[in-house]
Amino acid sequence: MNSNELFKSLFNDYDSYREKKINPDFINHEQIKELIAKMQIKNLFRVGKLGESLDGKEIFSAVFGEGETKILAWSQMHGDEPTATAALFDLFNFFSANDKYDDFRNTLLKKITFHFIPMVNPDGAKMFTRENAYNIDLNRDALHLQSDESKILWDYAEKLEPEFGFNLHDQNSYYTAGRSNNASAISLLSPPMNHVKSINYTREKSMQVICRISEALSQFIPQNIARYKDDFEPRAFGDNFTRNGISTILIESGFYKNDIKKDFVRKLNFIALLSAFKSIAEKDYESIEHKKYFDIPENEELLFDLLLRNLTLNYNGRNFKIDVGINREKKLNKELQSFYYKSKIADLGDLSIFYGIEEHDLNGYQIIPDNKLGIDEPADLKIFFNGQLKKEVRNGFIIEKVK
Ligand SMILES: [Zn+2]
Numbered sequence: 001m002n003s004n005e006l007f008k009s010l011f012n013d014y015d016s017y018r019e020k021k022i023n024p025d026f027i028n029h030e031q032i033k034e035l036i037a038k039m040q041i042k043n044l045f046r047v048g049k050l051g052e053s054l055d056g057k058e059i060f061s062a063v064f065g066e067g068e069t070k071i072l073a074w075s076q077m078h079g080d081e082p083t084a085t086a087a088l089f090d091l092f093n094f095f096s097a098n099d100k101y102d103d104f105r106n107t108l109l110k111k112i113t114f115h116f117i118p119m120v121n122p123d124g125a126k127m128f129t130r131e132n133a134y135n136i137d138l139n140r141d142a143l144h145l146q147s148d149e150s151k152i153l154w155d156y157a158e159k160l161e162p163e164f165g166f167n168l169h170d171q172n173s174y175y176t177a178g179r180s181n182n183a184s185a186i187s188l189l190s191p192p193m194n195h196v197k198s199i200n201y202t203r204e205k206s207m208q209v210i211c212r213i214s215e216a217l218s219q220f221i222p223q224n225i226a227r228y229k230d231d232f233e234p235r236a237f238g239d240n241f242t243r244n245g246i247s248t249i250l251i252e253s254g255f256y257k258n259d260i261k262k263d264f265v266r267k268l269n270f271i272a273l274l275s276a277f278k279s280i281a282e283k284d285y286e287s288i289e290h291k292k293y294f295d296i297p298e299n300e301e302l303l304f305d306l307l308l309r310n311l312t313l314n315y316n317g318r319n320f321k322i323d324v325g326i327n328r329e330k331k332l333n334k335e336l337q338s339f340y341y342k343s344k345i346a347d348l349g350d351l352s353i354f355y356g357i358e359e360h361d362l363n364g365y366q367i368i369p370d371n372k373l374g375i376d377e378p379a380d381l382k383i384f385f386n387g388q389l390k391k392e393v394r395n396g397f398i399i400e401k402v403k
Contacts, residue, residue: 003278006104007216007271014267017097019089024253024266026332026339027082029057029122035089036060044096050117051152054133057122059152064095067112069280072157072246073166073273074117077138077149077237079124079131083253083262084168087269088118094274104278111281115160120149128332140235150237157241164209164280165248166273167191167238170262173255173357174304174327177226178297181355183257185221186268187299188213189228189250191238197230199290206247207293208285209276213249214296216275217268221256227296228252249276255303257357304346307356310363311383313373323351324367326379343379 001009022031039045039062046063053059075084095105095114119125123133131137132147141150157165175184190206192198199207214225228250233239238248251272253265279285304325313320327346330339347354367373368382 081170
């Protein structure tokens with residue numbers, strides 16, 4: 001079986017590894033604890049507690065494999081970015097299975113020792129915030145290491161000295177792969193080590209592995225793979241790990257059409273990580289020209305959740321043609337531990353260079369705001385046509401219009 005056939009087959013068989021106890025849109029620490037306890041009784045995994053978050057929630061590690069190459073992968077250092085945490089538990093299920101992939105799995109376990117830290121920021125996960133309990137962004141705390149969670153991750157990496165690091169995040173749904181309307185479902189980054197973005201051997205390797213990930217994913221999402229912007233962030237973990245000789249690969253789980261709950265992107269993560277591990281185990285990344293990394297289209301922020309084009313706005317007796325871009329924010333109801341959506345106007349004016357995940361050409365429609373139409377206003381718009389009005393509410397969008 002060549003690589004493409006293998007990943008296609010894994011893609012088709014993914015459901016048998018999918019950890020059904022968790023969903024990728026919201027994961028709480030209790031669920032992680034339960035799953036970790038189950039892993040503890042399996043021979044394959046060495047499970048440990050690394051320490052606690054500021055609010056006293058355990059941060060766990062799972063180690064397995066006997067190989068010479070050490071890999072460290074961590075997820076959810078931003079609490080509201082849980083997709084990869086779900087994918088990691090799918091991977092654990094894959095590694096503990098016995099089936100037709102035994103040869104592949106055993107090769108990985110023989111060549112690599114895996115170190116995983118799922119959910120680095122459990123307090124943020126509970127509140128569904130990017131930051132930890134004390135409002136610190138852990139990925140801007142790699143220099144000062146003020147937060148216990150940052151310190152745990154940093155100390156672990158320093159002691160382990162892994163050859164490869166996988167930094168797993170979610171990005172918002174407004175990114176595209178290049179200047180197109182193709183949503184960026186997976187975006188990949190080899191973090192730089194300085195402002196001039198030098199490429200040394202450490203970074204070259206992560207670029208090469210990223211090329212292999214991109215190849216593996218391209219049979220499923222040829223138009224939806226992007227390269228994350230590589231501006232140097234001196235306070236971030238990936239940038240500092242690269243500088244310290246860890247070939248770091250950042251994977252951002254983005255948006256794919258009709259995948260609001262991110263189940264499909266979770267599956268893509270599963271494939272992306274396995275393709276990287278395969279390439280590392282077989283060292284076949286060495287044969288790829290690292291410059292191919294730059295052929296992956298850059299991540300651009302060109303999407304709105306809803307784009308209304310060519311509306312007429314009347315102000316003081318004059319008519320203006322405007323487009324209105326509306327975004328839907330996901331908010332957590334802390335008491336109910338469930339989500340609701342709030343829409344607001346993200347931009348307006350000439351939005352002809354942008355795209356909407358949902359778009360409508362409202363030429364001939366007039367927009368009548370309650371107050372003044374402005375950015376950050378709640379998107380409860382009234383849109384009239386021939387004096388008639390019809391209300392539509394969908395997924396947090398409230399627009400009123402007529403047909
Ligand atoms: Zn993030």
